[in-house]
Amino acid sequence: MREAFIARAANDPVRRRSAEISATSFLRRARSLFAPRLIEHLESVRLPDPIPFTGIKLERRKSPRYQSTFNVAQLIEDAKSELAEPESEQFKIFVLAIMAGLRRNEIDKAEWGWFNWDAGKIQVAPTRYFRTKSEESARSVWVPPEVLEIFRGYRARATGPFVIESSVEPVTNKLYDTYRAGEAISGLIAWLRSKGVNGTKPLHTLRKEYGSLICSGFGLFAAKQMLGHADITTTAEHYLESKEKPMIGLGALLKEPQNVIPLEAASA
Numbered sequence: 001m002r003e004a005f006i007a008r009a010a011n012d013p014v015r016r017r018s019a020e021i022s023a024t025s026f027l028r029r030a031r032s033l034f035a036p037r038l039i040e041h042l043e044s045v046r047l048p049d050p051i052p053f054t055g056i057k058l059e060r061r062k063s064p065r066y067q068s069t070f071n072v073a074q075l076i077e078d079a080k081s082e083l084a085e086p087e088s089e090q091f092k093i094f095v096l097a098i099m100a101g102l103r104r105n106e107i108d109k110a111e112w113g114w115f116n117w118d119a120g121k122i123q124v125a126p127t128r129y130f131r132t133k134s135e136e137s138a139r140s141v142w143v144p145p146e147v148l149e150i151f152r153g154y155r156a157r158a159t160g161p162f163v164i165e166s167s168v169e170p171v172t173n174k175l176y177d178t179y180r181a182g183e184a185i186s187g188l189i190a191w192l193r194s195k196g197v198n199g200t201k202p203l204h205t206l207r208k209e210y211g212s213l214i215c216s217g218f219g220l221f222a223a224k225q226m227l228g229h230a231d232i233t234t235t236a237e238h239y240l241e242s243k244e245k246p247m248i249g250l251g252a253l254l255k256e257p258q259n260v261i262p263l264e265a266a267s268a
Contacts, residue, residue, distance in 0.1 A: 002027065024058055031056065066208045066238050070196050072098070078195060089164055089184040090191065092154060096122075096163070097206035100141045101214070101227050103133065104185065104203055105177045109170065110163040112155055116140075120148060124228065129170040137228035208238070215239040 002023045009015035031053040032038075039047065076098065083091040096102045096110065100122055109130035114122050122141045124132065132138045151163070159165060164181040171178045179185060185203065192202035199205055207227070215223035215235070224235040 027053070027056065028058055031058075065240055066212050068209055068212060069198075070209075072209055072213075075195055075197070083188075083191065087184075087187065087191075088154070089166070089181060090188040092151070092164055093181070093184060093188050093203070094206065095147060095150065097203055098210055099147050100143050101207045101210035102141070103137075103207060103228075104179070105130070105133075106137075108164060108179045108181050108185070111161045112158060112163060113161070114163075115148070115151060115155070117148060117152070120145060129172055133228070134230040136224075136230045139225060139228045141226055211235070212239055 005023050006016060006019045009019040034047070034051050034053060039051070079091060079094050083094060093107050096107045102110065102122075102124070106124055109127065110122075110124075111127055111130075113127075114124060116123055119140075120142060122143055123139075124141065125138050126132055154163070162170075162180065164184060166180040166184070168180045168182070170180050189202050192205075197205055211223050211227050214226050216239075220232060220235050220239065223229075223239055224232045227235065229235050
């Protein structure tokens with residue numbers, strides 16, 4: 001089955017690699033349905049022996065490191081001039097993704113109560129309509145003062161508790177994510193594609209760009225915290241560490257021992 005799925009990609013190396021990743025992901029999810037921690041709660045269901053997917057070996061998860069393919073500064077300028085006024089909901093979604101690294105569902109269900117105006121951060125937390133992806137997904141995200149000022153203005157005109165305005169009511173009885181602001185999200189995705197932000201998930205690409213900038217400037221651990229990853233391994237698989245030399249700057253406090261001859265003097 002896996003081989004047949006991958007074979008549909010023919011000899012296209014890009015499509016084949018994508019198919020291999022998808023096949024591994026599908027099998028991993030299917031196998032997880034029969035995890036011991038879930039099976040132990042089944043009382044009236046008889047499962048076959050052996051348990052489905054027993055013995056199936058999965059390839060190591062392939063997670064290509066993120067590489068930026070667009071000018072983020074220019075993209076922000078374009079968003080300010082083209083979205084801020086005529087498409088304010090799309091602009092809000094854009095800013096929350098590129099400057100706070102929020103996931104699609106987090107943006108869709110974000111409430112004004114998440115904004116800690118005094119501390120200068122957004123606190124992602126479970127609400128009546130939103131459940132976090134994991135315990136680590138509940139987090140505090142520091143945002144620039146300029147972002148807070150923009151959203152203060154939107155808050156003054158808000159008609160409800162949600163940051164993203166929508167006429168669609170949130171759904172609470174589904175086991176999968178549904179989106180209130182689907183129309184605005186789709187509009188932003190189309191705009192991003194027109195600006196050269198391609199790939200299968202242009203909106204998620206903004207979150208990746210944010211994570212890459214955080215990782216480059218502040219390291220893997222900071223990126224893990226701001227992105228809400230459950231494991232730092234996930235962060236390390238997707239992002240490169242800062243290219244700056246990781247030195248703490250204490251070397252200047254050391255005095256040169258008297259018995260050490262400088263190389264310049266030794267070679268003179």
